[in-house]
Amino acid sequence: MKKLMNEPNAVVDEMIEGYAAAYARHVKVLPQNKRAVVCAGGARPGKVGVVIGGGSGHEPAFMGLIGRGFADGAPVGNVFASPPPAPILEVTRAVNGGAGVIYMYGNYAGDCMNFDMAAELAAMEHIRVETVLVTDDVASAPPSQAHRRRGIAGGFLVFKAAGAAAERGYGLEDVVRVARKTNDAIRTMGVALTPCAVPQTGKPSFVLGEDEMEIGLGIHGEPGVERGKLRTADEVADALLERILADMPVESGDRVAVLINGLGSTPQMELFIVYRRVAQRLAELGAHIHRSFVGEYVTSLEMGGCSVSVLKLDDELAELVDDPADTPMYAQHREGKEG
Amino acid sequence: MKKLMNEPNAVVDEMIEGYAAAYARHVKVLPQNKRAVVCAGGARPGKVGVVIGGGSGHEPAFMGLIGRGFADGAPVGNVFASPPPAPILEVTRAVNGGAGVIYMYGNYAGDCMNFDMAAELAAMEHIRVETVLVTDDVASAPPSQAHRRRGIAGGFLVFKAAGAAAERGYGLEDVVRVARKTNDAIRTMGVALTPCAVPQTGKPSFVLGEDEMEIGLGIHGEPGVERGKLRTADEVADALLERILADMPVESGDRVAVLINGLGSTPQMELFIVYRRVAQRLAELGAHIHRSFVGEYVTSLEMGGCSVSVLKLDDELAELVDDPADTPMYAQHREGKEG
Numbered sequence: 019m020k021k022l023m024n025e026p027n028a029v030v031d032e033m034i035e036g037y038a039a040a041y042a043r044h045v046k047v048l049p050q051n052k053r054a055v056v057c058a059g060g061a062r063p064g065k066v067g068v069v070i071g072g073g074s075g076h077e078p079a080f081m082g083l084i085g086r087g088f089a090d091g092a093p094v095g096n097v098f099a100s101p102p103p104a105p106i107l108e109v110t111r112a113v114n115g116g117a118g119v120i121y122m123y124g125n126y127a128g129d130c131m132n133f134d135m136a137a138e139l140a141a142m143e144h145i146r147v148e149t150v151l152v153t154d155d156v157a158s159a160p161p162s163q164a165h166r167r168r169g170i171a172g173g174f175l176v177f178k179a180a181g182a183a184a185e186r187g188y189g190l191e192d193v194v195r196v197a198r199k200t201n202d203a204i205r206t207m208g209v210a211l212t213p214c215a216v217p218q219t220g221k222p223s224f225v226l227g228e229d230e231m232e233i234g235l236g237i238h239g240e241p242g243v244e245r246g247k248l249r250t251a252d253e254v255a256d257a258l259l260e261r262i263l264a265d266m267p268v269e270s271g272d273r274v275a276v277l278i279n280g281l282g283s284t285p286q287m288e289l290f291i292v293y294r295r296v297a298q299r300l301a302e303l304g305a306h307i308h309r310s311f312v313g314e315y316v317t318s319l320e321m322g323g324c325s326v327s328v329l330k331l332d333d334e335l336a337e338l339v340d341d342p343a344d345t346p347m348y349a350q351h352r353e354g355k356e357g
Numbered sequence: 358m359k360k361l362m363n364e365p366n367a368v369v370d371e372m373i374e375g376y377a378a379a380y381a382r383h384v385k386v387l388p389q390n391k392r393a394v395v396c397a398g399g400a401r402p403g404k405v406g407v408v409i410g411g412g413s414g415h416e417p418a419f420m421g422l423i424g425r426g427f428a429d430g431a432p433v434g435n436v437f438a439s440p441p442p443a444p445i446l447e448v449t450r451a452v453n454g455g456a457g458v459i460y461m462y463g464n465y466a467g468d469c470m471n472f473d474m475a476a477e478l479a480a481m482e483h484i485r486v487e488t489v490l491v492t493d494d495v496a497s498a499p500p501s502q503a504h505r506r507r508g509i510a511g512g513f514l515v516f517k518a519a520g521a522a523a524e525r526g527y528g529l530e531d532v533v534r535v536a537r538k539t540n541d542a543i544r545t546m547g548v549a550l551t552p553c554a555v556p557q558t559g560k561p562s563f564v565l566g567e568d569e570m571e572i573g574l575g576i577h578g579e580p581g582v583e584r585g586k587l588r589t590a591d592e593v594a595d596a597l598l599e600r601i602l603a604d605m606p607v608e609s610g611d612r613v614a615v616l617i618n619g620l621g622s623t624p625q626m627e628l629f630i631v632y633r634r635v636a637q638r639l640a641e642l643g644a645h646i647h648r649s650f651v652g653e654y655v656t657s658l659e660m661g662g663c664s665v666s667v668l669k670l671d672d673e674l675a676e677l678v679d680d681p682a683d684t685p686m687y688a689q690h691r692e693g694k695e696g
Binding site (some may be wrong): 020021022023024029030032033034035036037039040041043074075077078082211212214228229231248250251252254276278282283284285286287288289290291292293294297307310312313314317319320322323324342344347349350351353 | 359360361362363368369371372373374375376378379380382413414416417421550551553567568570587589590591593615617621622623624625626627628629630631632633634636646649651652653656658659661662663681683686688689690692
């Protein structure tokens with residue numbers, strides 16, 4: 019597959035260089051580690067430091083979400099690979115304002131190992147670190163094993179809510195509580211239509227027939243739960259939503275946030291067509307969609323397809339999801355304030 | 358090519374339905390015409406109405422850019438086809454706050470014909486309309502015929518500057534002056550790697566070999582100026598920038614805005630790698646990059662590739678480009694204000 023790149027092994031470093039140059043108002047790379055990206059303003063005393071991260075290839079996650087009201091820093095791994103402990107530790111030190119640090123990332127073995135090691139090293143420096151794993155992918159384990167599920171696009175809303183809580187001045191325990199509550203209340207189901215290729219190999223990450231799709235396929239190409247003929251957008255939306263609702267029922271009067279996430283090459287047009295059906299179905303159930311997000315939030319390079327996430331809101335989460343944010347790749351204004 | 362859609366002929370209407378449902382805080386569809394999308398708050402008395410538009414398939418352009426500090430309304434055409442006069446006229450009426458209306462769109466024959474007809478109809482209702490065509494695509498005509506050039510991604514910055522001017526309360530003549538000045542000071546060059554397919558046919562819009570790229574190919578598949586083997590990202594960035602600079606020299610001390618626009622399926626990672634090189638080259642020339650935009654602004658469904666735009670700024674344009682904006686698909690905060 020064709021890529022605009024120089025050396026395949028340099029893509030991540032060159033991406034970070036370009037990103038930091040383009041958005042120097044928001045972010046900086048730490049001089050001691052070129053894979054450690056943090057907010058330009060540095061740590062803020064008394065504020066919980068919010069660290070998100072994981073492999074590259076999921077842009078705008080994770081470093082695109084650094085800024086006021088969202089994350090304070092992101093260690094950056096190779097494509098589809100966890101960052102090692104060193105950049106995680108450097109980011110932790112840089113965003114520690116004395117109120118502790120929260121790590122949030124998708125539940126993958128490599129990430130767990132590396133972030134845990136960094137947390138231990140941080141503890142030796144008397145930095146308190148708490149971890150919340152994102153486990154929103156319904157397809158990746160049955161309900162009885164929900165804690166083993168992988169983290170996919172729903173992480174965006176877990177980070178959003180916890181980032182807003184930290185911005186409001188919540189203490190570490192409360193930021194952790196918000197992150198856990200959000201993760202417990204969100205479910206995601208994805209569908210893949212076409213593969214991506216990691217730069218080093220240039221080979222497609224999986225093979226699907228010209229008329230096929232796969233439901234539940236992971237953001238690194240992990241096997242899904244159902245392969246079959248591509249159906250209409252409404253049928254696909256129904257299939258995704260039904261699996262979500264079977265796992266987490268939504269009832270009349272429930273308030274939800276909805277996220278339709280493009281995996282990389284799917285036109286916005288198609289994402290809005292999928293959103294249309296999801297919104298219709300939720301309205302039929304009597305649910306109220308409090309806020310919607312349609313676009314690319316957690317991608318897989320140029321993979322084709324999308325995911326649907328539903329987050330059940332209480333008053334606290336509704337406010338936190340609404341709170342303003344100002345990051346290079348995602349910004350949201352405070353309601354009613356000047357534009 | 359695979360698409361998440363229902364009836365191919367319904368994609369535009371269903372997209373608009375989904376979009377308006379997802380972003381009802383920002384936009385509404387006029388009941389009298391389902392292709393007329395305007396800001397939720399309606400016309401603002403005394404403010405110049407800003408209308409942008411064109412065919413679908415370029416999302417987030419155009420309707421994704423409706424909101425404070427940007428456009429007031431967008432008539433929506435079929436995929437890669439101009440909207441007819443009716444939705445243009447309805448949008449014009451709806452955003453007219455008594456201070457006149459500016460039309461801005463890319464220079465394509467169909468758009469010119471339909472927007473001009475709508476402007477004549479609006480004039481009969483005593484609504485003053487002025488038009489500024491976007492002509493930023495260096496590849497589409499030689500310098501001596503610059504007014505015949507097509508409009509591509511640079512339109513985003515023309516709309517941004519003029520939208521900010523209207524938001525500041527500039528009169529119609531000044532908003533038009535800003536739009537013309539921005540268009541005169543911006544140049545864009547694109548490169549395509551892979552085609553898109555319009556939903557009605559499902560056929561690729563052009564054919565390129567597995568190792569080929571085409572420089573200057575238009576956002577509807579119009580022929581480019583140079584087809585050849587895919588080169589490294591730095592070489593591609595150099596080739597695009599050299600054509601821009603040959604047309605509009607940038608000198609030491611110049612202030613510029615840079616826009617790297619993804620055409621649809623190109624990962625953000627690659628856009629930042631291209632940005633990195635463009636920024637290096639401009640720095641070597643002694644230019645100062647005042648603000649950068651990297652992402653998808655004017656797409657061509659799932660086309661692969663990107664474009665580079667350079668806008669030369671004076672004090673006025675620098676301020677207008679910096680002004681806050683709040684639209685569903687693009688938001689920008691006021692510097693120094695809370696997040």
